[in-house]
Amino acid sequence: MARKTLRLFAALSVASAVLLAAAGPAWAAGETIGGCVIAQVHYAEEEYGSLSAVEADEKAFKSFEEDLEGCVEAPSPILPELDEIIWGGLAFLILFAFMWWKGFPAVKRAMDARSEKIRADLDAADSAKADAMRTKSEYEAQLADAKTAAAAIIDEARGQADQLRQDLQARAEADIAEQRTRAAADIESSRRQAIDDLRTEVAAIAVGAAERVVGASLDADVHRSLIDGYIDDVAGSGSNGDGS
Amino acid sequence: MADQPVSDRIGGYADAVLAVARAEGAQAEVESELARFAEALRSSDELQSTLADSVIDVERRLQITEDLLGGKALPATAALVSLVVGAGRGGELVEIIDAAIDRAAAGRNRRVARVRSAVELTGEQRSRLVEAIKASAGLDVEIQAIVDPSVVGGVVTEIGDDVIDGSVRSRLQQMRSGLG
Numbered sequence: 407m408a409r410k411t412l413r414l415f416a417a418l419s420v421a422s423a424v425l426l427a428a429a430g431p432a433w434a435a436g437e438t439i440g441g442c443v444i445a446q447v448h449y450a451e452e453e454y455g456s457l458s459a460v461e462a463d464e465k466a467f468k469s470f471e472e473d474l475e476g477c478v479e480a481p482s483p484i485l486p487e488l489d490e491i492i493w494g495g496l497a498f499l500i501l502f503a504f505m506w507w508k509g510f511p512a513v514k515r516a517m518d519a520r521s522e523k524i525r526a527d528l529d530a531a532d533s534a535k536a537d538a539m540r541t542k543s544e545y546e547a548q549l550a551d552a553k554t555a556a557a558a559i560i561d562e563a564r565g566q567a568d569q570l571r572q573d574l575q576a577r578a579e580a581d582i583a584e585q586r587t588r589a590a591a592d593i594e595s596s597r598r599q600a601i602d603d604l605r606t607e608v609a610a611i612a613v614g615a616a617e618r619v620v621g622a623s624l625d626a627d628v629h630r631s632l633i634d635g636y637i638d639d640v641a642g643s644g645s646n647g648d649g650s
Numbered sequence: 651m652a653d654q655p656v657s658d659r660i661g662g663y664a665d666a667v668l669a670v671a672r673a674e675g676a677q678a679e680v681e682s683e684l685a686r687f688a689e690a691l692r693s694s695d696e697l698q699s700t701l702a703d704s705v706i707d708v709e710r711r712l713q714i715t716e717d718l719l720g721g722k723a724l725p726a727t728a729a730l731v732s733l734v735v736g737a738g739r740g741g742e743l744v745e746i747i748d749a750a751i752d753r754a755a756a757g758r759n760r761r762v763a764r765v766r767s768a769v770e771l772t773g774e775q776r777s778r779l780v781e782a783i784k785a786s787a788g789l790d791v792e793i794q795a796i797v798d799p800s801v802v803g804g805v806v807t808e809i810g811d812d813v814i815d816g817s818v819r820s821r822l823q824q825m826r827s828g829l830g
Contacts, residue, residue: 609829613822617802620818624803629769636805636816637775641782 416513442477446470660742664749667730668757671750674726681751683727687719688747689796702741711735755792763791766798766806766817783809 447457450470454460460470486494624632671680691698701711712732719728734743748762755762763783765771771779776793783791791809798806803818 605829609826612829613826616825617822620822621802624768624818626769629767629803630772630775632804632816632818633767633769633771633775634778637778637782639816640779640807640814641785643786 439477443474446473446477449473656742659739660745660749661753663734663737663739663742663746664753666733667746667750668754670726670730670733671754674724676724676726677754679724680727680730681754683719683723684730684747685751685794687723687727687731688744690718691744692796693798698741698744701735701743704738708736708738711740751794758792760790760792761809762794764794764796764808766796766801766808768797768799768801768803768818770797771795771805779805779807783807787812 450457450460450466450473454463454466460466667680667684668677671677674680691701697714700706700714703711712735715731715735716728719731731743734740734746739746748764752762763779765776765779771793776795780791780793783789787809789809801817801819802822804816804820805814806817806820807814
């Protein structure tokens, strides 16, 4: 509908332009005032025989006077002469037909092409919009997946960190307990070693004192008695490699 | 020259010492003097280390043995000790002498009983001890008496690897072990 109105408006515009262009020359090509006067004079002389006769006849003179005034009367700025209308209308029809035959299909094709291009652009825009929406959806889905994965990774990392912290704490506690146990064992070992050393030292001192006392108290009779007793023991016992 | 096993080397030197002693016709005296010299070495770690020290010149070590044995022992005894020390075996001299005495006794179908005591055994005590060992172990032994003050009192008898310890020292050690 809009396309038809546009087409009619275009045709009328072209026809008006052609009419206005043709009317000017037609009007400019009309008879002059002098010619008109001469023609009226000739017409009056033929009608009444002479200009004096016209002048004598008041009615004829009045009519002749109106005709002359008609010659000097300016043409209508709106209504052209009839021949101009005919020629203009003919030119309009020719031009209109030519335009209907050649111009209108070209304009129609151009308009159709333009419409098709606009439609194609709109379709492309729709397609691009759909693609953009699909891409946006995919992006949002990927973003959601990424957020989910990130949350899972964070949770896993947090869990691993907690586990690692618990392991380290347990290991540290175990190390502390082991060190305490070891320290206690070392202390106990050192205490026992000190007691053993003290006991050995005391024994050495006691035995040393005993040796000195025994050595000082062993005279020749005691030595002889010890040797004789030894010989008697050897004679009275078997040789088992561990005599006393 | 490859080193021989220590036991083979000591046995070889012991056989040589015995052969020289027999050749000199004074085996018993040489054995006795060697036994006393071995006893002197056992009682002096400094003397043992000096004769075994390869850093000290051999002439110096031989001079020491000459100073110890010269005029106090048979020339054969001194020569045998010098032979071993001059060969650089001063550190094994005690073992060589013991091996020679053991082999000499074995040649007489006897074994050597090394008897350590704080005081010297009398002849009667030696005889009784020989009889006592024969009665208890069924062995004919020769007594090699060693005076060792570290025994304190009593006697320690070694026959090969067998030890019959009746010393005061061992009893004091037992007491030390009991206290420690």
